[in-house]
Amino acid sequence: MGDSGLKRGGEGLERRDLFKLGAAAAAGLLAERLGAKEPAPAETRTPMQLPLETMPTRNLGRTGHRVGIFSLGGQAAVEQPNNEAVAVPIIERALDLGVNYLDTSARYGGEARWSEQYVGKVMKRRRNEVFLATKTHDRSRDGSLKILEKSLQLLQTDHVDLWQLHAMSTMEDVEKVCAKGGALEAFQLAREQKMVRFLGLSGHTDPEVLAEAIRRFPFDCVLMAFNAADPHHLPFKKDLLPLAVEKEMGIIGMKIPARGRLLSTWTPPPPEQQRGPVKVTRPGTLTIREAIRYVLSHPVSTVILGVDSIAQLEENVAIARAFTPLSAAQMTALEAKAEPVARQAMWFKRW
Numbered sequence: 001m002g003d004s005g006l007k008r009g010g011e012g013l014e015r016r017d018l019f020k021l022g023a024a025a026a027a028g029l030l031a032e033r034l035g036a037k038e039p040a041p042a043e044t045r046t047p048m049q050l051p052l053e054t055m056p057t058r059n060l061g062r063t064g065h066r067v068g069i070f071s072l073g074g075q076a077a078v079e080q081p082n083n084e085a086v087a088v089p090i091i092e093r094a095l096d097l098g099v100n101y102l103d104t105s106a107r108y109g110g111e112a113r114w115s116e117q118y119v120g121k122v123m124k125r126r127r128n129e130v131f132l133a134t135k136t137h138d139r140s141r142d143g144s145l146k147i148l149e150k151s152l153q154l155l156q157t158d159h160v161d162l163w164q165l166h167a168m169s170t171m172e173d174v175e176k177v178c179a180k181g182g183a184l185e186a187f188q189l190a191r192e193q194k195m196v197r198f199l200g201l202s203g204h205t206d207p208e209v210l211a212e213a214i215r216r217f218p219f220d221c222v223l224m225a226f227n228a229a230d231p232h233h234l235p236f237k238k239d240l241l242p243l244a245v246e247k248e249m250g251i252i253g254m255k256i257p258a259r260g261r262l263l264s265t266w267t268p269p270p271p272e273q274q275r276g277p278v279k280v281t282r283p284g285t286l287t288i289r290e291a292i293r294y295v296l297s298h299p300v301s302t303v304i305l306g307v308d309s310i311a312q313l314e315e316n317v318a319i320a321r322a323f324t325p326l327s328a329a330q331m332t333a334l335e336a337k338a339e340p341v342a343r344q345a346m347w348f349k350r351w
Helices: 015-026 050-054 084-096 114-129 141-155 171-178 183-192 207-216 240-246 288-296 310-321 328-345
Strands: 057-059 066-068 070-072 101-103 131-136 160-165 196-203 221-225 250-254 302-305
Touching: 066 070, 070 084, 070 310, 084 114, 084 310, 101 250, 101 302, 114 131, 114 141, 131 141, 141 160, 141 183, 160 183, 160 221, 171 183, 171 207, 183 196, 196 207, 196 250, 207 221, 207 240, 221 240, 240 250, 288 302, 288 310, 288 328
Parallel strands: 070 101, 070 302, 101 131, 131 160, 160 196, 196 221, 221 250, 250 302
Antiparallel strands: 057 066
16 A cells, blocks of 8 residues: 555565454554554644644555545535534534545435535635545446536535545446446546546445456545454455455545444434334444444554534544554454444445
């Protein structure tokens, strides 16, 4: 992953070494391998770096961007209709706290695309402070270009840093985007015309779908669902994570607390108010600190979380600032702790 040392062969991290990271973490080596470094001296910092002095950073793959290990997701309060009074201050506060990666999508907030709207109100004034990512859910060239045009308008910018294929769930999705007239033609054109800088993909359902797409096209980044329950069903950790490391991609973790379903503090709403086929009747088993530390103890670049309030945002940033890697034994213990709620914590996977 760029100059972080996660490279093939030589002194870098080979694929077979990936799961020795727990032991390395115990010896204090994980931060070094993941590209952590001390804040730059004041006289060498750029304005964009100034807020990052207490936020650990890692390489976002080969993009050259040093990303804070906590990033703001574009869901939760940031996708709710007519919620500008809550959403915009959350985004502003995130940037103030050193968050330098924002994730959104053309699908967040329904047809009105509320998430992109709210992010755009901040980008109008603070665009140069963040690495901005959005997504297309259309699998065609023309449909994706139309979505991108609207995204740029709503985000109030002339380019996004990362444009991603949203929710790649089936092998049929892979075939469609790779076909003549497929979305990958839009991706290449958009990059040539400097409407986007880097290209990526995201997925929640099946790690093999993302792996197949990565083998066919040299994406720069992958956004993958990953939490402490992951090893118990269709694990993204087993093969997809090593593949992304091997390809030196930026790796962004999502679904860290599984929209709260992994957390012991979560109170399940009535079943009729729950999205998806998996209805939940019990809280989770982990704290938010355990959930975040687990994922950050793997070779990911950053984790994205949506929040409902500034208080939640500040708690997550504080956890990231205080992050220390877990040992292999500690990670195994959290996986076991998550097992009783694995299905509810991974409702988004193919069952």
